[in-house]
Amino acid sequence: xxxxxxxxxxxxxxxxxxxxxxxxxxxxxxxxxxxxxxxxxxxxxxxxxxxxxxxxxxxxxxxxxxxxxxxxxxxxxxxxxxxxxxxxxxxxxxxxxxxxxxxxxxxxxxxxxxxxxxxxxxxxxxxxxxxxxxxxxxxxxxxxxxxxxxxxxxxxxxxxxxxxxxxxxxxxxxxxxxxxxxxxxxxxxxxxxxxxxxxxxxxxxxxxxxxxxxxxxxxxxxxxxxxxxxxxxxxxxxxxxxxxxxxxxxxxxxxxxxxxxxxxxxxxxxxxxxxxxxxxxxxxxxxxxxxxxxxxxxxxxxxxx
Numbered sequence: 001x002x003x004x005x006x007x008x009x010x011x012x013x014x015x016x017x018x019x020x021x022x023x024x025x026x027x028x029x030x031x032x033x034x035x036x037x038x039x040x041x042x043x044x045x046x047x048x049x050x051x052x053x054x055x056x057x058x059x060x061x062x063x064x065x066x067x068x069x070x071x072x073x074x075x076x077x078x079x080x081x082x083x084x085x086x087x088x089x090x091x092x093x094x095x096x097x098x099x100x101x102x103x104x105x106x107x108x109x110x111x112x113x114x115x116x117x118x119x120x121x122x123x124x125x126x127x128x129x130x131x132x133x134x135x136x137x138x139x140x141x142x143x144x145x146x147x148x149x150x151x152x153x154x155x156x157x158x159x160x161x162x163x164x165x166x167x168x169x170x171x172x173x174x175x176x177x178x179x180x181x182x183x184x185x186x187x188x189x190x191x192x193x194x195x196x197x198x199x200x201x202x203x204x205x206x207x208x209x210x211x212x213x214x215x216x217x218x219x220x221x222x223x224x225x226x227x228x229x230x231x232x233x234x235x236x237x238x239x240x241x242x243x244x245x246x247x248x249x250x251x252x253x254x255x256x257x258x259x260x261x262x263x264x265x266x267x268x269x270x271x272x273x274x275x276x277x278x279x280x281x282x283x284x285x286x287x288x289x290x291x292x293x294x295x296x297x298x299x300x301x302x303x304x305x
């Protein structure tokens with residue numbers, strides 16, 4: 001796919017995604033279907049070999065040390081996506097390849113960093129938008145705030161537009177309450193007043209594609225669905241879709257949960273996606289969990305096109 005670059009010349013649309021996991025891979029597959037070439041990183045040689053069979057130039061990068069031949073791997077990249085969770089030492093992509101990314105800036109048209117709505121902290125169920133100051137309430141969220149700042153500094157140095165996508169709870173085929181129910185892992189934890197937003201992984205991919213095509217200045221966007229909902233309601237709906245009994249409700253105070261799982265329930269907010277719709281004109285394929293789960297269960301129309 002040829003395109004006119006911001007540097008004033010025709011370039012070939014090429015994605016490089018640091019972190020070809022659940023979300024990064026959805027982005028890569030969507031862009032390949034649109035005529036892009038795609039490359040990125042994964043953690044094992046076995047996964048890299050499987051991705052190569054899909055037409056993705058995969059490079060092994062564990063985050064502990066630099067990937068081999070980074071200059072060649074990044075050459076010609078027009079869109080870079082950062083999709084690796086930061087650790088104690090920050091974002092691994094920047095820790096090991098900051099200079100390589102800056103060196104590749106001659107072809108770069110855009111950088112997209114995938115962050116999380118956890119950076120806002122707890123808002124007691126109030127509606128928030130991108131103008132609300134970040135107030136991370138956990139170490140995991142604080143690392144995301146630091147990573148956002150680090151990507152901003154790099155983008156400024158490289159003079160490349162940067163979009164930060166703050167994602168709500170990600171789900172999709174292979175990672176949803178449908179699979180949890182079928183595997184016996186689903187739980188209905190009830191905490192009065194608790195709601196979460198979600199976002200279907202295919203909608204994330206659609207937004208990244210829209211950003212690549214829009215040519216707008218960089219911005220921060222919340223990627224969230226239209227209906228923040230109690231988690232127990234989502235499990236019950238998924239159970240109805242596949243014709244199974246939902247697990248019994250369990251009070252949050254009595255639930256045996258990991259520290260990380262419990263931390264999710266420590267924050268409650270309703271996340272606005274108005275900027276996404278207004279600025280990009282994006283209409284979500286899965287505006288609520290109902291459409292998303294129905295498609296996964298095979299009882300709805302595939303609306304990800």
